[in-house]
Amino acid sequence: MKTLNRRDFSVAVAAAILLPITTARADDNAMEVHIDNFVFQPAELKIKIGTTVTWTNRDDIPHTVVSAGKFRSKALDTDDKFTFTFTDAGDYKYFCSLHPHMTGMIKVE
Amino acid sequence: MSGHDHGDDGVSRRKVLECMTWAGTGVLWTITGGVPRSLGIIDSAEAATAAAPGMTFLQISDSHVGFDKPANPNALGTLEEAVNKINAMPTKPSFMIHTGDITHLSKASEFDNADRIISQSKLDVHYVPGEHDFLDEEVKFYRDRYGRGTKGAGWYSFDAGGVHFVGLVNVVDLKAGGLGNLGTEQLAWLEDDLRGKSKSTPIVLFAHIPLWTVYPEWGWGTEDGGRALEYVKGFGSVTVLNGHIHQVMQKVEGNVTFHTARSTAFPQPAPGAAPSPGPMKVEDAKLRSMLGVASINFKQNEQRLAIIDTPLQG
Numbered sequence: 001m002k003t004l005n006r007r008d009f010s011v012a013v014a015a016a017i018l019l020p021i022t023t024a025r026a027d028d029n030a031m032e033v034h035i036d037n038f039v040f041q042p043a044e045l046k047i048k049i050g051t052t053v054t055w056t057n058r059d060d061i062p063h064t065v066v067s068a069g070k071f072r073s074k075a076l077d078t079d080d081k082f083t084f085t086f087t088d089a090g091d092y093k094y095f096c097s098l099h100p101h102m103t104g105m106i107k108v109e
Numbered sequence: 110m111s112g113h114d115h116g117d118d119g120v121s122r123r124k125v126l127e128c129m130t131w132a133g134t135g136v137l138w139t140i141t142g143g144v145p146r147s148l149g150i151i152d153s154a155e156a157a158t159a160a161a162p163g164m165t166f167l168q169i170s171d172s173h174v175g176f177d178k179p180a181n182p183n184a185l186g187t188l189e190e191a192v193n194k195i196n197a198m199p200t201k202p203s204f205m206i207h208t209g210d211i212t213h214l215s216k217a218s219e220f221d222n223a224d225r226i227i228s229q230s231k232l233d234v235h236y237v238p239g240e241h242d243f244l245d246e247e248v249k250f251y252r253d254r255y256g257r258g259t260k261g262a263g264w265y266s267f268d269a270g271g272v273h274f275v276g277l278v279n280v281v282d283l284k285a286g287g288l289g290n291l292g293t294e295q296l297a298w299l300e301d302d303l304r305g306k307s308k309s310t311p312i313v314l315f316a317h318i319p320l321w322t323v324y325p326e327w328g329w330g331t332e333d334g335g336r337a338l339e340y341v342k343g344f345g346s347v348t349v350l351n352g353h354i355h356q357v358m359q360k361v362e363g364n365v366t367f368h369t370a371r372s373t374a375f376p377q378p379a380p381g382a383a384p385s386p387g388p389m390k391v392e393d394a395k396l397r398s399m400l401g402v403a404s405i406n407f408k409q410n411e412q413r414l415a416i417i418d419t420p421l422q423g
Contacts, residue, residue, distance in 0.1 A: 037385035038327070060178040060388045062214060062244065068285075075244040077214060078178065095285035098240045101328040103285050 032056065033104065035063050035076075035096075040104035047108055052085040063102065067094035163408035164270030167195055167205040167232070168315070170352030171372035173241065174223040175213035180388035181396060184213070184374035189226045190421050191373040191402050196230060202404060203269060205232045208352035208370065209239025209280070209317030211251075220250050238263055239317040239353065240280040264295050266302050272407055273306060275299065277316035279331045289318035289331035296333065300340050311346040311407060311414070319351040321360065321367050324380035329354050338365065348405070348414045354386070356399070357418045368416050371401040397422035 029050055034041050035057045045053065055065045057076040065073040065082050070092055073082035086092070086108045096102040169191060176184040195202070207227070212219035227234060236255040243251060243262075252263065259265040262278040277299070279289035291299075303312070314320065320337055322330035331337075341347045347365040355377035360367040375388040376399035383389065391399060401420035408415075 037387065039385070059385070060180065062241070074246065075214060093285065097283055098244075099328050100283040100285055100287045101326070 034058055038099055038102055040102060044105040044107065047086060047106060049087060049089055049108055052083055053106060054081050054083045056081050062098065063096045064098055065094055066097045067092045163406055165200050165202045165404055165406045167202045168208060168350055168370045168403040168405060169205060169373055170208040170370040171210040171239065171355055171374055172223055173210055173213040173372065173374035175216060175219035176374050178388060180375035180390045185222055185226065187400055187421060188373045192226055192230050194419065194421060195402060202232060205230060205234045206315050207234055207236045208315055208350060209237050210241040210352065211236065213241055215242055215244035215250055217250055220254055235267065235276055237276040237316055238278060238280060243281065260298055261295055264298065270407060271409065272311045272313055274313045275302060277314060279316045279318045287332050288325060288328055291331060291333050291337060296336050299337055303340050308343050309345050312341050312344050313348045313350060314341065315350040317351065318353045319369055320349050323354060323358060327380065327386040329380065346412045366413055370403040371399065371418060371420065373400050
C-alpha cells in the first residue's frame, strides 16, 4: 500500500536479522515481545510450558499488557518491561487496555 | 465545509484552510491543518473574537503533564503558555472544560503540577478523564481530585448560560479489539439525564475520546457513541467536544457539531499519515502552531455554537 520509508525499512531489516536469533532462543525458556508503533511484535508467539515472556514498551506512550483473568501489567512507560511465566497450556489472548485495538496472542503447548 | 464570508476574514480563511479529505465510513471528514487561526464552526466564528455577547467557555485538552519525550520535552511549560494565552484573552471566559489526559502517567506530582498551572487561569474547570489519568495502581488520584459529585467513573452534568453540559467517560472497561466505551450504566444515566429537557435546550456533550468514529484503525472512536447520539437526536443544537487525537477535526451532521481540540502537549499525526498515532516530532519552530486551546461561544437564538481554535503561536 505504501512504500517503506527509510526508518521502516531499517526496522524491517533489523527484524529480519534478529528473527533467527529470537527463534533460536525458544529453547532458552525466555521469549520477548516488543511494543513498537502501537503494535505487539510478534503478534502471535508459540511457546512451550514454562517459558517466560518479557514485553518491552519501546513507544513514547505508555501501554499495558492484559489477558483477562490471566495477567495484567501496570502501565509500562517507555522501555519498561513486564514478564510472565506460562505454566499452563492454552491460548492466551491479550491486549493493551489503554489502546484496545492493540491485540496479541501467546500459544502455549 | 460551508459558511458565510466575512470580508477580509473570508479571503484569509480560504488562503489558510488546507483541507484534506478522505473517505471514512462513507462520510467525508474535513481536517484543517497548518492554520494560524483555525476556524471552527465558521458561521459566526469571528463574532467570538471580539467582545462577544452570550457565553464563552474554553476547552483545553491533553495536557499530558509529565511528558518529556522528544515530541515536547516540556509539556508543563506549554500548558503554562496555554494558560497565559487564556489569561490574555479579551473576553474572560465563564469557565473551562478539560477533556482529559491531564497527566501522562497519573502520578500524584503530575496532577499537582497540572493543578498548579491550570489554577492560574482562576476559572472553574470541569474535567473528564482520559486513559492517562487512570494509570495509578489504585486508580484513585483522578477520582480524589475531580470525582466528587460525579457518577460511576466520573460522569456528570451541569447547566450554564442556558446550555446543558454533559461530561462523559469513555476510557474505562475498554474491550480487546474495540474502541472507546461508555457502557450501559452510563448510557442509561444519560438517557435519564436528558429526559424532560426542552428540545430547544442547547446540549454540549464532552468526553475524552471522540464520540464519533474518526479512525477505528487507531482506536479513534467510541464503540457505543452512536447510542449517546441517539439520545440527543431530537435536540435543536448539539455540540460534541472531544480531545485524544491532538489535532483539530470537525464535522457537522444535521444538528450535531463534532469538534476535537488541540493538545497543549504534543501533536499527533493525521489519521493514517504515520505508522502509529504516537507523539509526532515536528520542527521546534513549528511545535507551538500545532498546540493550543479552543474557545466556544454560545449566543441565544443561534443554533450553532461558534468554536475558535487558537494555537499557542502563529
